[in-house]
Amino acid sequence: MLRALFILIVLTLPFVSAASEVENKITVQWNSLPGESLNQHKIKFAELKGKVVVVDFWATWCEPCKEALPHYMExxxxxxxxxxxxxxxxxxDSVADRDAYLKKTPYPFPVFADPGRKMLETFGVAAIPTVFIxxxxxxxxxxxxxxxxxxxxAIEKSIQDLIIAK
Incomplete structure (x- = not known):
């Protein structure tokens, strides 16, 4: 059901912003991670301060998401x-699909579940994949x-610019 909703959103609302955006100003405020990492890569929210952070929203049924993840590994x-x-x-929606995918395709960075879609809502994500920097x-x-x-x-260029701006 959720998959159909995301597909519908992607097809019918292609110009809806994934975040509140006024004059190129994105307003996303968050103060916690959505629980424990699923893949044993532990991190605390406080450890993010001072880092350039990429947050990627994805699902196993989303082909562009699965194309993006190897790029994020690099x-x-x-x-x-x-x-x-x-x-x-x-x-x-399917924990079994997610867990099987992660077992077959491990990632070197923390992967989280999003219980109740709270982080998705906090970020105002309209469709996936969506990445925030x-x-x-x-x-x-x-x-x-x-x-x-x-x-x-474009994602890599943004990361490079932020890393250089240190």
Whole structure:
């Protein structure tokens, strides 16, 4: 049911912003992670301060999401030592599908479930995949909905700019 809702949103509301955006200012405020990481990569919210943070909303039934995750693995490898933290937030209805996927495809960064879709709501996500990028002060800098080569380049450029701006 949720999958159908996301597909409907993607098809009927392609111009709806994934976050409150006025004059290119994104207003996303959050102060906690959605529980424990599903894949044993432990992190506390307080540890994010001073880091460039990427938050990716994804699901196993979403093909662009599964295309994006390997890209985030590469970004993690490339920029982790320079202060990048990637957090993946899974929005699957099926715990079995999610767990089977994560067992087959492990990721080197924390992957979270989103009980009750609270984080999805906090971020105002209209469709997945959606990725948010935060600066070292936890200020939202940009978000990107969908995934393709052009968007992958834009995401990496944003990360590079924030890492250099240290």
């Amino acid at each position: 970004l993690h490898k490339k920029y982790k030592s320079k202060g990048l933290v990637i957090l993946a937030v899974n929005e699957d 935060f600066d070292r002060n936890m200020k939202p800098v940009t978000f990107v909905r969908g995934f393709d080569a052009k968007k992958a380049q």
